[in-house]
Amino acid sequence: MNQIIKDFSDYAWGLPLVILLIGGGFYLLILSKFLPFRFLGHAIQVLRGKFDNPDDSGEISHFKALTTALSSTIGMGNIAGVAVAISVGGPGAMFWMWVSAIVGMSTKFFTCTLAVMYRGKDSAGELQGGPMYFITEGLGKSWKPLAIMFSIFGMIGALPVVNVNQLTQAINDIVLIPNGVEVGLKSNLVLAFVLVAATSIIILGGLKRISNAASKMVPSMVLLYFVLVLFILISNYEMLPKYFLMIFTDAFSAENFKGEPFLGGVLGALILLGIRRGAFSNEAGIGTAPMAHGAAKTNEPIREGLVAMLGPAIDTLVVCTLTALAILVTGVWETTSDNGVSLTASAFSHTMPIYGNYLLMICVLIFSVSSLFSYSYYGTKCMAFLIGADKKYFYNYIYIISIVLAATTPFSMMLNLIDGVFALMAIPTMLATLILAPKVVKEIKAYKSRMNL
Template identity: 50%
Template structure:
């Protein structure tokens, strides 16, 4: 509940305080996305920053995260994922702007951006303990435990149909080797892969789910009716609100779009964009794609195909639903999407963790972190799902506290810059 109030309430504040920028300037955001600006300090372009940030959010959370939300909170959880997408766009606008507005230098003299630098450069050095707090939990939250776990779950379900720890370990080792090829090349290689991978995978997923919708068009109105009718249902008992569709939908959406968590600011902080507000506009596109478009596609496919969940099963629910809608091929086609989505996130998350390591221990420590990150992919592959969800949600919650406090304190700076930019 505190996290819900902080992120959803804070996002609502940003939406109103910005003058409803996501609604008024979404077209402008799409326009400036393709504008090339290499005059600022950074390592990648704004487009590469956005696609890399989306690569981290349009991942397993967009498939297994939606399935988990449906199994825990029912169809109504999807409505609150939509609400989170809207307020998340406003939050990302402030994140992207401040990430470019306040940059710092690491131990090697390289210009860096992200929540930790927004804190030290924007709020002052006396706030550094809060930056350290953010970075410590950032190391945990960005270990890709969810991605490795659910990818191993999917492969196990498809190929051997029964759980096997040894098989999961083997899958984890394969994941580790494949991810190492990209992440050991640093942010430039990660961004190049993401900028090509993201548009292709979102388009392919749209076509796959589009086929399911078109072939089951008669039940689509009933699916939307179910989402809206269950949006305000609460579980019985004292903990009813905490277990409601509202809280569960918001929790999973936060994991998907990461608005206010602070991860996206690390990627947008690497942009060469010299105009902070323009980077903010680019950043706000993200939630409309991940927790808006892609999560809706997943929810529709699962609700159309039907699912049977008595416990938190994640990716198994999605595989079952796709198989129901597309006999024989359904779960194999989704498996391809799962592999691509999971790897795209693991590539980007490694950069986030490396950035936190850089801030805490210096640039030389990054290579050691990368090895640790790769090892944890194997650990994540065999970790129980419920335990993994608890670890990741807790880490994201603890990252969100310093991130949102920083955004709220520095919001007037964004407001002032936006007035000048839009006036110009």
């Protein structure tokens, strides 16, 4: 089973998808005349609520939309995903994650602008946003098979299997094993049932409860993680210039790459690895974030796109870079055979021997649990599109069962499953975005003249 899922993931992440994600993102960047970078200041003003209007249509504020989207993207992708990238690809993998984030900012701007431009109504008459709606509303009913494809894979992609798997691994490695507790199927099941109980309370309360929980948890967890990693970097400051430079040099020499070649070379494989881990981390072009941003309380699609594009910057350029540097400067990427969250834990315990692991455990717990809430919302939206809003709650039961499954299966299997499904979600999202991109450019011009920018 593990091998079948790995083959499926490798096949899905072939050259066509890389061209679609990165090539498509570059095309959008040029088409918008580098808008994500020119309008950064304006985006921050929007995020701070300067233009909020309580009478606008939608459910949640710009800030809550961003934190709901970020609570799913700032998660195990930043702690476990980066560790996987470095353990396989070495320091150079981080450079290609940066490339994916810079390109991803323009992709996210376009997809989330479209999510507000072409909101559709579900079977209960509620206004909804997301790739399945901008495909049917923007491209017409004849494109519905593409929207159905997104929704089917979206339901699988929204399962919290990587988060739960890595949270279980973290609790085992950091809390249980050092304290002499025997870990195995029994202890993993106990952890799974505790998570099921916590998740059920929040997710059965709907989007308002999810966004309230996320808007409180996300800023504080990013701040705590930021402080801890800065402490590691300051403690190992003499190593910092060497490894920061190595991210750039290794990106093109691929000297530390340990995986299988791609397109006949290790450099191609390193680029692919960085893009895969970047996509897993910031989800630009995958289509999950537009579902959260599509619910934002705004009648200005461009504004929501500008807020959304801050996501990859915060997620990959800041949080992932911090994790990568912590793993590199402590040297644990060369001295241990750990992978995923265990490798990041090694970096923390290297600099903070007694309490480092436990502080990381708090971050991992909040990262994982906040992601659990957001993903359930994405999955119910996909199910509502497929079989009707009155039946969307069935998804929560599938979701809860998957928590038990994820806590008792190998990490590589869960990571490959989500990687592969994300690839299949990106196809309809990116195709529709590239076709509808000229409409967004037209909207940018209209917005600029309305706002005198």
